[in-house]
Amino acid sequence: xxTTAVEVRDVSLAFNEVPVLEEVSLxxxxxxxxxxxxxxxxxxxxLLRVILGLVKPDRGDVRVxxxxxxxxxxxxxxxxxxxxxxxxxxxxxxxxxxxxxxTRGALFSRVTAEDxxxxxxxxxxxxxxxxxxxxxxxLSGGQLQRVLVxxxxxxxxxxxxxxxxxxxxxxxxxxSVYELLEDLAREKTIVLVSHDIGVISRYVKTVAxxxxxxxxxxxxxxxxxxxxxxxxxxxxxxxHGHPHRVLEEHPPTGGLGE
Amino acid sequence: MLDxxxxxxxxxxxxxxxxxxxxCGVIGALVVVRRIATISGGLSHxxxxxxxxxYLLGFDPMIGAAGFGVLSAIGIGVAYRRLRHGFDTxxxxxxxxxxxxxILLIAMTPGYAPDLTTYLFGSIVLVPSTxxxxxxxxxxxxxxxxxxxxxxxxxxxxxxEFASVSGLPVEALFLVLLSLTGLAVVTLIRVVGVILxxxxxxxxxxxxxxxxxxxxxxxxxxxxxxxGCTVSGLFLxxxxxxxxxxxxxxxxxxxLIATAGYGLSILAxxxxxxxx
Numbered sequence: 001x002x003t004t005a006v007e008v009r010d011v012s013l014a015f016n017e018v019p020v021l022e023e024v025s026l027x028x029x030x031x032x033x034x035x036x037x038x039x040x041x042x043x044x045x046x047l048l049r050v051i052l053g054l055v056k057p058d059r060g061d062v063r064v065x066x067x068x069x070x071x072x073x074x075x076x077x078x079x080x081x082x083x084x085x086x087x088x089x090x091x092x093x094x095x096x097x098x099x100x101x102x103t104r105g106a107l108f109s110r111v112t113a114e115d116x117x118x119x120x121x122x123x124x125x126x127x128x129x130x131x132x133x134x135x136x137x138x139l140s141g142g143q144l145q146r147v148l149v150x151x152x153x154x155x156x157x158x159x160x161x162x163x164x165x166x167x168x169x170x171x172x173x174x175x176s177v178y179e180l181l182e183d184l185a186r187e188k189t190i191v192l193v194s195h196d197i198g199v200i201s202r203y204v205k206t207v208a209x210x211x212x213x214x215x216x217x218x219x220x221x222x223x224x225x226x227x228x229x230x231x232x233x234x235x236x237x238x239x240h241g242h243p244h245r246v247l248e249e250h251p252p253t254g255g256l257g258e
Numbered sequence: 259m260l261d262x263x264x265x266x267x268x269x270x271x272x273x274x275x276x277x278x279x280x281x282c283g284v285i286g287a288l289v290v291v292r293r294i295a296t297i298s299g300g301l302s303h304x305x306x307x308x309x310x311x312x313y314l315l316g317f318d319p320m321i322g323a324a325g326f327g328v329l330s331a332i333g334i335g336v337a338y339r340r341l342r343h344g345f346d347t348x349x350x351x352x353x354x355x356x357x358x359x360x361i362l363l364i365a366m367t368p369g370y371a372p373d374l375t376t377y378l379f380g381s382i383v384l385v386p387s388t389x390x391x392x393x394x395x396x397x398x399x400x401x402x403x404x405x406x407x408x409x410x411x412x413x414x415x416x417x418x419e420f421a422s423v424s425g426l427p428v429e430a431l432f433l434v435l436l437s438l439t440g441l442a443v444v445t446l447i448r449v450v451g452v453i454l455x456x457x458x459x460x461x462x463x464x465x466x467x468x469x470x471x472x473x474x475x476x477x478x479x480x481x482x483x484x485x486g487c488t489v490s491g492l493f494l495x496x497x498x499x500x501x502x503x504x505x506x507x508x509x510x511x512x513x514l515i516a517t518a519g520y521g522l523s524i525l526a527x528x529x530x531x532x533x534x
Contacts, residue, residue, distance in 0.1 A: 053423075054423065070425070084418075084419050085417040089291055089473075090470045090471055090476050091471075099424070102413055102424040102425075102426060103424045135471055
């Protein structure tokens with residue numbers, strides 16, 4: 001049986017002739033939990049969008065469970081970096097989470113009991129079970145972020161792609177999101193984009209660095225060469241409370257910039 | 259004032275107002291939450307080109323308006339999505355080009371265009387019964403399309419990226435939304451005129467938004483509020499003419515009433531929030 005979840009082969013992509021991804025290859029087996037780090041503008045979000053089929057690469061090939069991304073819609077759950085919708089939109093939490101069910105060809109049909117159960121289960125997982133009828137405009141940033149996670153879970157995907165899911169939320173809630181991911185990693189393949197290397201190294205199984213080129217050794221270790229190639233700065237800079245820290249060992253508190 | 263109801267012209271005006279309100283509530287909600295309300299101004303002005311064509315070739319200008327409205331809508335939608343041109347730029351172009359074509363075609367039409375101002379400024383008290391049929395059919399198309407496609411349209415105006423990830427035909431749904439807006443505009447032209455259509459597609463929906471917790475309800479509230487504005491504008495216009503002897507056309511009155519309603523709604527919302 002094929003156990004490959006995602007296969008990205010020699011993908012190159014440029015926007016307005018500015019290269020964003022160059023010869024990127026990445027293979028994820030089922031059950032992988034990959035942390036993707038790299039500087040801003042390094043192509044992390046773009047790589048996720050390529051895997052999602054939102055952007056077509058100029059060259060190279062992408063397969064999700066052996067299929068082109070456009071035919072693997074129900075397999076992939078996506079959590080964007082920030083809500084791309086207007087928080088004053090007249091809609092409640094449950095309705096947003098139910099949008100995760102549209103993949104199931106539910107465009108014309110009514111919402112089924114199964115859809116409701118999946119949506120409610122997703123809300124339970126993100127600890128928002130009793131907030132289903134809340135208007136999204138009344139949520140805090142952290143709650144909104146958890147709604148985005150719940151919407152992706154409602155898809156009941158086999159792969160979860162998360163783009164800096166804690167960028168806009170405070171630490172304790174951020175931690176609960178990561179603990180949830182750790183839990184989900186037992187049953188799903190996960191790609192987590194973050195600039196928060198401390199968090200990445202604590203929860204993920206493997207780490208990749210992306211700055212146009214992808215550096216990935218199927219391990220959690222970040223070699224000085226990987227970091228230098230990715231961030232373009234000497235390794236000496238990296239041990240001084242800079243967000244780039246977290247090579248090898250770090251204190252259990254693992255905080256950044258402390 | 260209720261004696262107005264006995265006149266056929268007033269009955270027709272009332273019917274036209276109510277038919278227009280339905281379109282303005284349903285489509286207004288979608289364009290307002292998607293923040294593309296200005297497209298209604300662009301499409302109504304572009305429809306003027308179709309009105310001109312109707313004059314020149316001698317068919318019902320409303321048919322021309324519907325054709326121009328829908329074609330402009332699709333043109334804007336395709337150019338926006340494929341060429342990645344600014345939505346506001348495209349609206350500005352369509353807005354003025356439609357007017358330019360309309361002015362040219364009407365100038366080329368032999369003779370004098372007597373009821374031109376009814377299209378520019380609206381003249382709800384002069385609507386012919388054929389117009390009611392046209393507006394009614396357009397309402398039916400709009401209503402059926404929105405009900406059938408409701409989930410998809412809502413997903414696209416809410417979060418296009420996620421809709422796309424979910425595999426929805428995002429571009430097709432967006433073009434349907436713009437085309438329906440083009441049709442909605444036509445139902446409003448005789449009521450408030452090309453120039454004021456944008457107000458009736460925006461203000462009732464904006465008021466409705468302050469009080470609704472779902473898109474569906476916002477559509478219903480918007481239609482009811484639109485109906486309230488058109489009906490009260492009509493009666494006010496009748497009363498001013500009949501009782502005071504002032505000639506005040508209904509179209510502008512409807513817009514001013516809607517705007518006053520918007521202001522009151524904001525105040526009321528503040529009051530309610532403080533009371534809670």
